[in-house]
Amino acid sequence: MSRNHFAVLLFALLGLSACTGQQDAETPGTFRAALLTAGPVSDAGWYAGAYEGLLLLRDSLGALVSHQQTRTPAEFDEAFLSYASSGYDLIFAHGFEYQDAAMRAGERFPNTTFVVSGGGRFADNVVPLIFELEEGSYLAGMIAAGMSRSGVVGMVGGVAIPPVEGTFLAFEAGARTVNPDVQVLESFTGSWDDVAAAKEAAVAQLGRGADVLIHNVDAASFGVFQAVRETVAAGGTAWALGMNRDQNDVAPDVILGSAVIRIPESFLETASTWQTGTLGGRPIYAGASEDVIDFVLNPQLLDVVPAELVAEMTAVRELIRAGELTVPRVPFVEGEPGVR
Amino acid sequence: MPETDLVLFLEAAVRLGVPLALAAMGEAITERSGIINIGLEGSIIGGALGGALGALATGNAAAGVLAGAGAGLLVAMVFALFSIGLRTDQIITGTAVTLGGLGLTGAVYQARFGATGTALTLPTLAPMSVPGLSQIPWIGSALFDQAPTAYLSYALAPLLWYYLFRTAWGLELRAVGEAPDAAQAAGVRVRWVRFWATLFGGALAGLAGAHLALAHAGTFAENMSAGRGFIAIAVVVLGRWNPLWVLVAALLFGAASALQFLLQALGLDLPYQLFLALPYLLTLAALAGWVGRSRAPAALALPWPKER
Numbered sequence: 001m002s003r004n005h006f007a008v009l010l011f012a013l014l015g016l017s018a019c020t021g022q023q024d025a026e027t028p029g030t031f032r033a034a035l036l037t038a039g040p041v042s043d044a045g046w047y048a049g050a051y052e053g054l055l056l057l058r059d060s061l062g063a064l065v066s067h068q069q070t071r072t073p074a075e076f077d078e079a080f081l082s083y084a085s086s087g088y089d090l091i092f093a094h095g096f097e098y099q100d101a102a103m104r105a106g107e108r109f110p111n112t113t114f115v116v117s118g119g120g121r122f123a124d125n126v127v128p129l130i131f132e133l134e135e136g137s138y139l140a141g142m143i144a145a146g147m148s149r150s151g152v153v154g155m156v157g158g159v160a161i162p163p164v165e166g167t168f169l170a171f172e173a174g175a176r177t178v179n180p181d182v183q184v185l186e187s188f189t190g191s192w193d194d195v196a197a198a199k200e201a202a203v204a205q206l207g208r209g210a211d212v213l214i215h216n217v218d219a220a221s222f223g224v225f226q227a228v229r230e231t232v233a234a235g236g237t238a239w240a241l242g243m244n245r246d247q248n249d250v251a252p253d254v255i256l257g258s259a260v261i262r263i264p265e266s267f268l269e270t271a272s273t274w275q276t277g278t279l280g281g282r283p284i285y286a287g288a289s290e291d292v293i294d295f296v297l298n299p300q301l302l303d304v305v306p307a308e309l310v311a312e313m314t315a316v317r318e319l320i321r322a323g324e325l326t327v328p329r330v331p332f333v334e335g336e337p338g339v340r
Numbered sequence: 341m342p343e344t345d346l347v348l349f350l351e352a353a354v355r356l357g358v359p360l361a362l363a364a365m366g367e368a369i370t371e372r373s374g375i376i377n378i379g380l381e382g383s384i385i386g387g388a389l390g391g392a393l394g395a396l397a398t399g400n401a402a403a404g405v406l407a408g409a410g411a412g413l414l415v416a417m418v419f420a421l422f423s424i425g426l427r428t429d430q431i432i433t434g435t436a437v438t439l440g441g442l443g444l445t446g447a448v449y450q451a452r453f454g455a456t457g458t459a460l461t462l463p464t465l466a467p468m469s470v471p472g473l474s475q476i477p478w479i480g481s482a483l484f485d486q487a488p489t490a491y492l493s494y495a496l497a498p499l500l501w502y503y504l505f506r507t508a509w510g511l512e513l514r515a516v517g518e519a520p521d522a523a524q525a526a527g528v529r530v531r532w533v534r535f536w537a538t539l540f541g542g543a544l545a546g547l548a549g550a551h552l553a554l555a556h557a558g559t560f561a562e563n564m565s566a567g568r569g570f571i572a573i574a575v576v577v578l579g580r581w582n583p584l585w586v587l588v589a590a591l592l593f594g595a596a597s598a599l600q601f602l603l604q605a606l607g608l609d610l611p612y613q614l615f616l617a618l619p620y621l622l623t624l625a626a627l628a629g630w631v632g633r634s635r636a637p638a639a640l641a642l643p644w645p646k647e648r
């Protein structure tokens with residue numbers, strides 16, 4: 001029997017190893033950077049941006065890079081341990097969910113620096129990288145309310161973690177500046193990857209009269225775009241908005257624009273700071289004024305968005321960039337008001 | 341609830357119920373033969389990718405559905421070779437097949453479409469309206485304006501019921517699942533029957549995956565099966581290993597899932613986790629109240645022959 005169990009394990013390992021792209025090579029003098037994601041990088045969004053960031057570190061700084069996808073929270077500690085103990089200098093853990101495991105790993109491996117995207121806790125070698133995506137989402141809300149004929153817009157989320165709740169709060173606030181009476185629907189599916197569930201959540205919102213939808217999920221965003229496409233194919237009018245990465249080319253026929261995080265550039269900036277030895281001990285805030293957050297209109301649909309609306313949005317974007325307008329967000333980082 | 345809301349809700353219920361029904365009816369046949377295939381999730385995601393690739397290669401959604409069924413069958417064959425051929429533990433083997441299936445489909449998808457992914461534009465299975473029946477008030481469009489895979493699940497339920505309970509082959513299958521030693525003594529080729537029952541279950545799970553990709557989502561995404569294989573296994577228990585009840589149970593589960601989206605879109609000011617838990621609370625309630633009087637095939641999950 002033990003032989004058979006071994007064969008089964010071998011098969012499982014084959015499958016697991018197929019999804020971790022180890023790209024090690026031994027060259028002295030360079031540093032090692034690793035990326036952990038809690039979902040597949042093929043989501044054309046949040047994780048895809050991080051993977052592009054990792055490749056940018058390889059191409060721009062000559063870093064030796066490796067990526068691992070963790071499947072369960074139980075694997076967080078294990079993944080940190082394996083990278084830190086095999087000499088990785090800089091580990092990007094791309095998601096709020098990694099923060100506690102990163103704090104534990106940071107204590108155990110003082111010579112490794114852990115960067116947690118959207119993390120809420122920090123230490124000398126544990127650095128939350130806070131993307132102020134609310135700023136992009138606020139602008140998306142303005143476009144949504146300005147483009148809606150029904151006065152109803154919708155948001156489809158995966159899990160209501162603070163960074164996601166923040167983007168939805170800002171979306172609603174931005175929408176209200178354009179149409180104070182706009183009705184904003186909000187649904188969560190409990191999954192970042194369940195395309196069918198996100199589609200049904202979108203269909204339900206479209207059925208309630210929503211005609212511009214934004215999302216904050218990963219690969220499940222394809223379901224939101226598909227629901228909008230089907231509404232258009234059936235003769236209706238509806239639009240979608242992208243989130244986390246420039247998704248305008250993911251469904252160029254229905255996506256008006258995307259609230260973008262320039263994750264690759266932000267990773268590069270963070271790694272450069274680390275190289276100067278000044279990274280750590282405090283969170284990094286990356287927003288519109290750092291040119292990390294933006295709202296990018298889809299060039300293929302520019303002619304459907306009224307010029308006045310674009311001008312209004314652009315003016316507000318300049319105010320945000322100049323620090324003259326503060327967008328509402330949900331605080332979740334240690335030291336922020338309302339956070340222990 | 342206004343009429344349009346109810347109709348939209350029922351349509352969503354059937355859309356969400358069909359993939360569960362297909363996978364669970366297949367698994368019911370597999371379990372009736374004494375094999376519990378936890379690797380169903382692997383067959384579903386394999387079927388989703390196989391369906392997407394098949395549809396892209398041929399430009400034909402129907403060919404994609406066949407490719408999806410074939411992919412689901414191949415994944416189940418891996419499970420069958422280990423658990424029936426080598427008598428490995430079915431739970432461990434099934435878990436390995438699920439993990440292997442999710443990992444391999446991801447690797448293939450990234451190799452074919454780029455690591456960072458995109459929303460594919462696939463030839464999709466458009467809903468087909470059944471003349472007359474789809475005009476029935478309230479439930480007409482929900483039941484009879486659906487993708488062809490939905491009609492397949494309606495047809496399969498009575499066919500599989502007839503096969504299981506009214507044919508000699510069905511009797512053999514059930515005998516293998518209840519008392520394999522006695523079945524063998526009566527001249528039934530136990531492992532052969534189990535092997536085909538497992539492949540059949542895998543093919544239907546593959547169809548479920550192809551439905552997800554081609555009739556529902558219109559694209560493939562990694563992990564898009566999202567646990568439906570495990571829910572289907574619960575649906576089998578809920579349907580008491582009877583294909584007719586399995587179809588009803590799957591549609592009920594689909595309705596509970598659809599209800600959560602409707603309630604959220606209605607803007608009820610309740611924690612959304614409550615809505616998400618709804619299908620599972622329903623399952624628990626049904627299991628406690630209704631399935632208590634049923635029991636699993638006696639030889640389920642036991643390697644056979646015991647010694648060799």
